[in-house]
Amino acid sequence: MLLSRGFKSIVTTWLAGLLALLPLTLTLALVTWIVSLLNRFAGPSTTVGQLFAALGYPFVESPGLAYLLGTLILIVAIYPLGLAVQLGLKGPLSKLLKLTVERIPLLGKLYGLTDRFVGLLDQKENADIAAMSPVWCFFGGDGVAVLALLPNPEPVVINGRRYLAVLVPTAPIPVGGGLLYMPVEWIKPAQMGMDTFTSIYVSMGITPPPYPPADSRPTERVD
Template structure:
């Protein structure tokens, strides 16, 4: 009986990732259908775009959806052709003049900038993943993002900012200034860090060999590596 249960459990665990994927996809699809499908407020706006071309509401909806997709594609062509700064500045000028909405727009823009693969060196995609050892090497380690490598002098010590994300929502978290010698570079890039936090640690980060820690620590502090 125990073997039958273990076999069944093994099959269920093997199937679990597929089930979770299907359920999450269905959940996201239901959200889209609720807020943008036919009959919703946004869906009615989309349908109104195609009513002049078709008498059927469902056909008009898909025509309107095609018009919107086409406009987004044209906007992408304009961005790729070198008008990125002009378009971005125009959106910024308009959105920052709307109370409350401007705060939401600023947060969303920063998050999109993290995931942006463009060539804009000033965007937040330049943030680098780091290991932060609270208390120094050998203590608790936290995988974080460093938004800037420019240290800040607090008293007689130099501190650097690190953004510690929250799982499973990595674009939230806490900004902490820690001593510069507590920081070691982490591998995997920003996307790797996002995968770790979204999976709540199920996806492990890449570690740092002990030799690498000593070498980097000695290079950053000017002290010889311990033997």
């Protein structure tokens, strides 16, 4: 009996230490995932990474040092661009990009799509994105709840039934996702702003939505 109690006490103490380390562990895991994602798309062995290295080759010969130096040069070069945006030149710069990049077939369409999604993080300057409203999508009418964006409150008729287009972002980087057409009666307004919506996705659900825990969904429809 004493041995059992002693073992239980050891396990309880160990679990307490584990719980104390859990937030730090999750934070490090998230940072590792982000670093891995960046390395996959912009690491030294990728096409983007080779472009970074090309900026550093005039100064150093080592591929690794050239990549690091090229990345540093790019980071420093972005700073004047940020100053230009803060000085009110974002509009002219955006128009310049639209006159050049958006005229290129395929690339222009991809740029336009990503530009609209990046606008989720800049509501003040993008009225069309700011006009989107967060909604809850209940699959089957009362099944799985998905937090999404409603870009247009006007329904479309498909096979005699009214549907609404909703954008379901991905976490933790809500600049991609899927476009779904869901029955009007499956969609309910979410009582939150865009800041709260973004924080929920960026935190991967750690930030809870401001929604009643009981089944008290709004009865009005998003028509």
